[in-house]
Amino acid sequence: MVNIQKLTKREQINYLLTNRIPRRWLTFFVGWLSQIENPLLTKFLIWGWSLFAEDLRLQDAKKQHFSSLGDCFTRELKDGLRPITADPDIVTSPCDAIVGAFGQVRGTEVFQAKGFPYEISELIPNLHINHKYRNGVFITLRLKSSMYHRFHAPVDCNVSKVSYISGDTWNVNPVALKRVEKLFCKNERAVIELKTGHPTNSITLVPVAAILVASMKFKFLSQILDLKYKGPNDIACDAQFKKGDEMGYFQHGSTIILFATNNYSFCEGIETGKAIKMGQALLSGHSDLSTL
Template sequence: MNTRVQSLSKREQLNFLLTNRIPRRWLTFFMGWYSQIQSPLLTKFSIWLWSLFAEDLRLQDAKKQHFTSLGDCFTRELKDGLRPIAKHPERVISPCDAIIGEHGDIQGTQVFQAKGFPYDINELIPNLHMNHKYRNGKYITLRLKSSMYHRFHAPVDCSVSMVTYISGDTWNVNPVALKRIEKLFCKNERAVVELHSNHPTSCIALVPVAAILVASMKFNFLPQVLDLKYQGPNNIPCDAQFNKGDEMGYFQHGSTIILFATSNYQFCEGIEKGKLIKMGQPLLTGHLTSFP
């Protein structure tokens, strides 16, 4: 058993060194350029090479089977009907396919990225008014592996009036890095999207966090791509309406979405750390009160 633990520790250390102790920003720029090269042969080779490291890559679920670039494959759409939506109005669905990470009750404004690694909502979301809403509420970390479907969707019927973009680093967001880099999510590039519904006391916010090789978020309702080259305003006004399950945008690779909810929500049965959840499946449930 000790030999196995030592072996895992060495593998974790190697993983951390290979994915973090490198020029993260320049590698991310390179990957952004490389993934947009329009070449059938290069694309086929790149996908084949990618599949050697991502055994759970399921391209048979994609709406199309031929891709013009590696980036086209990363941001693939799925065949219709593969992600049924939990329609019950009190259900909050997962906005993406993901591995469930740390989740639970927010202790005041403190949450955890990994065991023993706390951070404060104020350090992640620079908005005191918004932070107050989620005090003692719920949070859940949803990690999108590179092999997964990279698009994210509205978890409830809602509208969006503002996206806050926060430039930052591009640390890997895998479990190895989360156990070694304190307040990693607060260091990385990210966006804050608060979802408005007709239930004013029941609030939800999404925080998509970019990572190495990604650092690029595209919201369907914004004209600009939010990435390391973006130099526009941090607070971007918009006027977008969504039904539950509507697509909101996509990452260029894999990354993480942290979902915050007010205290009247509870996690649905079966929500466990390390478990795979698919977009459209129930994530939270709450007693919702509408106001005229």
Template sequence: MNQLVRQLSQQEQLNFLLTNRIPRRLATQFMGWFSRIESPLLTRCSIALWRLFAGDLDLEEAQTQQFNSLQACFTRELKRGARTVDTHPDIVTSPCDAIVGARGRIMGTTLFQAKGFPYELSDLIPDPALQEQYRDGVFVTLRLTSGMYHRFHAPADCTLQRIIYISGDTWNVNPIALKRIERLYCKNERAVLPLETGHADSALCLVPVAAILVASIKLHCLDTALDMNYRGPQRLNCNVSLRKGDELGYFQHGSTIILFASGNHQFRPDTETGSRIQMGQALLQRHAGADHFPPTPKTA
């Protein structure tokens, strides 16, 4: 048993060193360039290697299994009907396919990326009004692995009128790094998407966080991708109405989305930490008398 523990510890250390001690910006830029090369043969070979080392790539639900580039595979669309969206008006659905990470109540304005690693809303979201809006609210971290479906969708009927973009680093956001690097999400490139639902007691906000090999967030309401080459304004205006399940955008690779909700939301019982969830499945339920939340912090 002690030998197994030592082996796992060594594997974690190697993973951490390989993904976080390399030149992250250069690796991400290279991956961006490489993934855009249009060559069916090169793409097939790359996907085979990806499957060999990552092991979680499943293309059975993809609209097509023939790709001209690795980026086309990363950003693939699903077959019609591959996901079912819970349409109940009091249900907030998962915006993406993911593994449920840390979740729970926000303690004032403090939340957790992993056990023992707190951070402040102000460090993640540079908007005082939003910080107050989610004081004592709830949060859930949704981790998209490299092989998962990378598109994300509206978790409720809503409008999106502004986007806040924060440039930053490209640390890996896997569980090993989350246990070792404080305030990791607050260091990385990210976008803040306040979603107006039309209900005063149902505020929602998505924060897609980029990571190594991924630093590109494409939102359909913007003409340009938000990535390391972006030099535009930090605050971008838009005006788009979305039905629950409508596509908002996609990552170029796997990463993380943090979902915030006002304090009168409850977690659905089948969304335990470490569980897998698909886009469209019930994640939270709005309830005026909600007084029960799972303990914080928890981590995948």
């Protein structure tokens, strides 16, 4: 765990406010508050949120009036704002995000930040899934609270199961990632294997929830996966997606970690700290991904 005395004053405030408070109860409270449908309260909450999120672009939203803060968090975008790279050999970004750690998996070791490794099996307990990414590639995509919160299929695929893993609600901002070991492995998350129809191409998404509204809603599941969920960990489904189809959304900013087999390489322009849009080219493969 971090030595708080070694942080700058600003980092100390950020760290203390987001990681030394009762995260679970604050998350429940904000989740409750964000669902209240009251016009004046909604305007006030969005105004307060905009003070801390200078890059909030509500003019891109499909609608301009929101019934609640949660309605604003999960807003849809106007049509055409996120063109999808059509090449079937290209894996696109599933979401708007800031690129975090990315690169090759070293055996079974992944990095959340420089000097902070974790084992794939600690994040994805399922051996059938995690062994596919030995020496594969990974990328961490952080959704800021101001960003578009919905995530989409990065390839044509089908999904037969979602595995839910209950956990904590640590903040996933860069300050915490550099100081809390194995943070992603501690947080609430889901594991979604995308079946491309090709025997050597495998891609898995791991949406990771975080503090405040720690909730994931998948369009193809009736359940909302949040801190109150008490159902089975493995949820069977039968969902088909074309590249760019919406899969679900976070009810607040968080992170998606994407894993792919070692026959993929990163496209030009992928850099740590750089913003990326949903639908933008992320990985390039060498096989036909359209054989579903």
